[in-house]
Amino acid sequence: MRLLWLGILIAAPAQALQVVAEIEPAPARAGERVQLTLRVSSDSRAAVKVQDLGLGSFSLISKGGSSSSTQMTFSGGRRNVVHSSVHRFVLRAPQSPGEYPLGPVKVSAGAQVGQSAQVPVRVVSAGDVVRGAKNTSEELFVDFTVDPPEPFVGQQFTVTAHVYSRVRLEGVADLDFPEAKGVWWEQLENPSRAGSEVVVYSGRRYRRHMVGRIAGFAEREGELVLTGGEAAVQVMQGDLFFGGLKEKTLYANPVTLNVQALPSDARATQVGRYSVRHGYIANRLNLGDVIELKVTVKGDGNIKAFPLPEVRLAPGLRGFTPKRDVVMNEGSTLIGGTLTWVLPIQATVPGKHRLQAMDVRWFDPDKQSIRTARVGPFEFDVVGTLAVPKGDPAAQADSGSAHPLRGPIGSFRSERMTASWLAHPGAILILALLVLLLWLPRKVRSAAGPEEIRRGELELALEAALGVPVRGLGRDELLDQAAQALGVERAAELDEQLSALDAAAYGPSEQTAEAIKARLVAWLGTSS
């Protein structure tokens, strides 16, 4: 347990508030989270308000909550009441080592005010070992161990947390593993019941409890310092009646790893203890068949990230999107599992095809060398029969000449089906004509009245009688034509009738124009 710095200010007699500020851990590491605890006692019932934390170079991360209690005592016939409250704050320590003051913290409760003493806090660098952090508490400490201590880049190392105790450990409320940049972490299954064993440490007997483990993969070589490991544990103090459970936060020293570099042609995602298997491809295929090249990598390592080489397909072969499936091992202390990689390939051209060999490579940390497994090459013939889709009934008939001929259903037709008549070009022509009728403009009806219709009749009768078109002829020309066709006398008679018609149409007359015109038409009919 680290040293606890405690600053106490006993308030001046004039002040009724007593404020005590504590910071934990002390010394703190640069950038580390620390907890500030304020204990305030007063005889006022009023709620305590924190006016100023006096953070200085520290920064506030969050408020950790508060609790309060009231204690009443009788002494010499007088009753004393003390109201106490505890306030917690989570702070971030400054980023550079040094001595930093924290506080004074100013608080108020109703009309009363008070402040704590200033607390000097020593901040050490993140990688520094704090002397005695492990065993200054004689009864209880947490320790993180790394195995192996000198892993390769990309090789799994396991961080295991042990709590050493000489008191009764009831449980672990929270466990923070030490961390560092450039490490990729994978959770390991932790034992549901922490086993324990008795060990001797620095000449003292402890019960050692394994409380958790985690797997890490360093991403670059060099010294790696893991810091910030801590555990919140519950221990029994005294007995259940007079004592009880108490939660304590234990802080651990940094853990240092020496990460070894990989050979230049190996990558961090290729480190592990693996075995490689692959499927086989039939040496004769039908054109269009889809075959699957299957590679299985099994073993311990960061298998989720394990890369497989790209396959270069020769012309005439088409590759589809590969399928990648990883099944992780469960319950093991080593991260690992089985990676199955399937590449569907289709031959698009018949003939001989060759699938080039590909090397699956990885770095074995035990042998400290690169290992290689060769997949392929595969050669196969693609025959020029078209691909048969599954489920297609026609496909089942594609087995060559083995099946008997099914033949047609039914016999000859003796007459043309109605439908075929409908589809006959002649029928379509008839329909087209009907449609054409629908599109023809409406026949222009004469808007003329009966008068003009009758004039039309008269015109027709004249043309029939004279044998020439009469439209546009003047009166004299018309009579000349009539004289030629009907004779002079009848031409004169026609002249009289036309005059009578004009008189009836344009002037007073005993007869209507219709009657005269009808008579004239009839007369022309007899004349012709």
Add this chain to the structure above:
Amino acid sequence: MMLSLLLLAATAQERFEAGDAAAAQNLLEKSPRLSDPVWRYNRAVSAHAAGRLGRAMADYEWLTLRDPEDDAVRINRLLARLDRGAGDDAEPPLGQLARLPLRTIFVFGLLAALVGLLRLRQRDALFRLARLISSLSIFLLVMHHLLLALDSRTVTVQERALLERPEVKARSLLEIPEGNLLDAVETQDEWVKVRTGSGVMGWMKSGDLIELSGEEQ
């Protein structure tokens, strides 16, 4: 003349029903009536029964395009495909349009035209609707006939290799089964450049192909 044709057809049917489908087909082909659907159908079933699947497929396809709703043709065409095995048939140009339900379209068009004629004097909304429907029908029917004219497909009369070049010793790309419909793209002497339904192009001898519209190339 008609009597002799009828007699010939009756004799062909007798041969067919007696189990001699090949003779029936031969008899029919003595008096070819390529535009007659009845004659086409009879030749298709006799060729099918005789195992001449290329000829049968060609006639079934011809009939299907002219009346896609003819169930007997559809079923026998499917049976011929089963007998032929899997293939890679080329579709007619604008395949969906070529397989329209012509019978239904014609009936609709005819009814609409008659309604339109009845409302010719009124020229109201019903008239205009009828005119639209009948016009659309006639448009589809005419388009269909134009597509039939543009259909340049051929059918293989026997299983043959699709060659990379128009040479006998050229590399074989595919084995094309008998009765497979192919698009004829180009002709070069006795060779025809064809395309399968999936788009593979190659050459075949014209003697191994028959046109949908009629006879061997």
